[in-house]
Amino acid sequence: LRKYTNVDFILGDIREMGIPANSFDRITISWVIHHLPKEELLDILQSIVNTLKPDGKVYVIEFLAPPHGIPEAELFKLFNGTGLSESEVFKKKKTGIFEFKKK
Template sequence: MRKLAIFILLLSFFFSCKAQNNENDGNYTYKSGDRFGTGKWYMGREIAYVMGYQGINWLERPEREKEENTSKLLKNMNIQPDDVIADIGAGSGFHVFKMAPKAKEVYAVDIQPEMLQAIREKKDEAGLNNINLIKGTEQSVNLPEKTIDKVLMVDVYHEFSYPIEMITSIKKSLRPEGEIYLIEYRAEDKSVPIKELHKMSEKQAVKEMNAAGFKLKENISNLPWQHCMVFVQQ
């Protein structure tokens, strides 16, 4: 009976600690939500799971240009020959290889080695020497400080497990006049055929980016399904 009592006491202590951690850890809260969500929340938004490297075929789907109008996105970015650009959550490099011929240098950042390997193979085939592969972490983009002119994040910010830490890391990498191009499927538009957890409204994005020290310069509304929000430092 004594061993059972000790076991129950320890079990109670464990679940008590777990409940306290899940309730609030300072910046993030934990509670049940969407069945496809992580159960981790930031500023009223549930964070989505990161799409695994198994989704490379979806990233490279032939119809992506039509659905997202990447050509128009690149025009929105007004890429200059001396621009240093970072693609955060670069995936298989869909945007990287479209930007590299236009820019001075492109950093392809991803946390999955398999994604970086896919970029490496295509980079070697294309003979492009201005693409740098960076293995990021859940809390850092691992980029050199004050070197980036433009940051591109396409449908990835909503999957950051640590959005505060990631934007802080990105901010350190930006030059003073640097810009963040935050591309997210429009939550305001119910006709966009994407799970709600993988969408973001302008209002939510502005709230989170303001908290990180950025302000909305403009939201270029010429993409079929996505916001093209441009943020600069406050």
């Protein structure tokens, strides 16, 4: 990523970082959601969506199968509850790659 001057890699709790709304065109979340506490998940995802520009996209790479995965239907329900709509899905074995678009 060093050669790309328009890409930022950020690590931390999105709720505590003070990132302004409508900051990002694209956000990638890789193999993280299944680690987040269920009781905080919707709040975390809503914070992510708030930093996304209108018509921005969130790309999610996630395990879908037990014991560590999150069921696909649950993933869709979570993201649809934050104001995103599913636009692309690719699944292979126990992993899914999802594209959600801000409405």
